[in-house]
Amino acid sequence: MNKEGELSAARAAEFTLPDALRQPWDCCCGKTHRTNLQWFRVQPDVLQDLTDILRQADCRRVLLVADTHTYAVQGQAAADVLQACCPDLLLEQFIFPDPELVPDEQALKRLQDWRRAIPVQTGDYWLAVGSGTLNDLTRYVSSQENRPYLVLGTAPSMDGYASGVSPLIIRRMKQTFPAQSPQAVLADPRVLARAPRDLILAGIGDVLGKYNSLLDWQLSVLVNDEYDCPFIRGLVEKSRDEVARLAPKIIRGDEAAVSALMTALTEVGVAMDYSDSSRPASGAEHHLAHFWEMRELLSGNHGHYHGTEVGLALPLILSLWRQLAGWPEPLEKCSRPARSSQAWQRQRTRQLEEAYRQAAPSVLKFDQEVDWFNESKRQQRLARIRAVWPRIRQLAQTAPDPETLTSLYRQIGFPLTPADIGLTPDDVQAALNHASALRDRYTILRLLDDLNWSPAELL
Ligand SMILES: [Zn+2]
Ligand SMILES: [Zn+2]
Structure with a gap:
């Protein structure tokens, strides 16, 4: 890292969220970093802050969105x-009655239909009371009509609070849509600490996933000259290390530690906003989680929390890094047909059809679009991989030992293996070998594919 990069990483270590209130700023990475987030408060009198913020923002009407559960814990x-x-402020409320709300087209339509019945007026502010799903829906609908939105969080369960995109389930496929980041993220630490334990564990899992997402990002910087920012990396590292350190306290319900988790989750969201991408926060561990979630959706099962699946994928991916760390040279497997050949393409199609079942046609189409069949591009990457191998190996050597993670999981009561949440050996193998096809993102899984390995063979 050059001097500027070192300074930037040191600055990230000192970053606290009120910094996000600042104006856009020019970073050594060449980008001007900006976020919509103006207020971040996790404190017991946060509802008083909410009223102050709304007055300051000249809000005339609040459109409060909750479900029956989040309304009971904080919305009311x-x-x-x-x-x-x-007393002058108008209040309209939409409360989803669903015990398990899914952010799909039906939920979206219900919220949009409710909104259509209320004439839009100046000074309208959306307020989502809840965590993942309620925010994904409110963020999307509010951005469609270009009205500001605020978050009153009820569980430290995912890193999407400050994010500017909405993952929604459309035709049983999870897709990410551009939306907007909130102007405020607010929460009462007492409410967060009382959130269901599984939601808190999911929040921890989502943050620990950054042990891999940052490695994948650096891998792509080495192989593809992808955009890099030492400040953003430093910020995500800081948040991740804090959560790893505090995990046992968080799970005991210590309010200060739970607030630190909420802060870390929001900081990671700011990091994504700063990079205009989920790159800093999502790599192969997220692709495995998305794959499992997709299989669960196809089977009509709402499955497990996102962060739980991310946390379970992490040791698997870290084990792959440990393998790479031992290779003096990039170990290329030569037994597969060349990618340009019809045999390779037939094999790939068959494998994706088996892995993705009803969702295979759209994944195959995407696979064509991202040009994963292109042999000459693969050859170019291979040449680069050979040239920078000592650096890739060095990177691999920084991956934490999966055993360290597993012993932390044991300590905090996090599920230890995919089987613990009902995932089968086939779910694991298919995810390792084919989850990378879900996104156009270079990760260790794509690297292994470039070297002709099926990742599952290495474990
Ligand atoms: Zn930067
Ligand atoms: Zn995540």
Whole structure:
């Protein structure tokens, strides 16, 4: 890292969220970093802050979105405080009755239909009360009509609070849509600490996944000259290390530690906003999680929390890095047909059809679009991989030992293996070998594919 990069990484270590209030700033990576987020508060009197922020923002009407559960834990209290402190403020509420709300086209339509019945007016502010799903829906609908939105978080369960994109399930496929990041992320630490344990574990898993996403990002910087930012990397590292250090306290319900988790989750979201991409926060471990989630959706099962699956994928991917760390040269497997050949393409099609079942046609189409069949591009990457192998190996040697992760999991009661949440050996093998086809993103899985390995063979 050059001097500027070192300074930037040191600055990231000192970063605290109110910094996000600052104006856009020019970074040594060449980008001007900016985020919509202006207010971040995790404190017991946060509802009072909410009223102050709305007054300051000249809000005239709040469109509060919750489900019955989040309304009971925080929405009702927010509505009461708003009505008591701001009698002039209009309040409209939409409360999803679903015990397990899914961010799909039906949920989206219900929210949009409700909105259509209320005439849009100046000073409208959306307020999502909840975590992942409620935010994904509110973020999307509010950005469609270009109105600001705020978050009142109820569980430290995922890193999407400050994110600017909405993952939605359309035709049973999870897709990410551009939306907007919130102007405020607010939460009461007492509410966060009382969130269901599985949601808190999921939040921890989502942050620990950064042990791999950052490695994958650096891998692509080496192989593909992808955009890099030492500040963003430093920020994500700082948040991740804090959560790893505090995990046992977080899980015991220590309010300060749970607030630190919420801060880390929001900082990672700011890092994504700063890079205009989920690259800093999502690599192969997320692709495995998306793959499992997709299989669960296809079987009509809503499955497990995202961060739980990310956390379970992580030791698998770290084991692959450990293998690479031992290779003095890039070990190329020569037994597969050349990628340009019809035999390779037939084999790939058959494998993706088996792995993706009903979703295979759209994955195959995407595979063509990202040009994964292109042999000359693969040869170019291979030449680069050979040239920079000592650096790739060095990177691999920095991967944490999967055993260290597993012993942390044991300590905090995180599931230890995919089988613990009902995933089969085939789910694991198919995800390792084919989950990379879900996204146009270079990761260790794509590297192994370039070297002709099926990743599952290496474990
Ligand atoms: Zn930067
Ligand atoms: Zn995630």
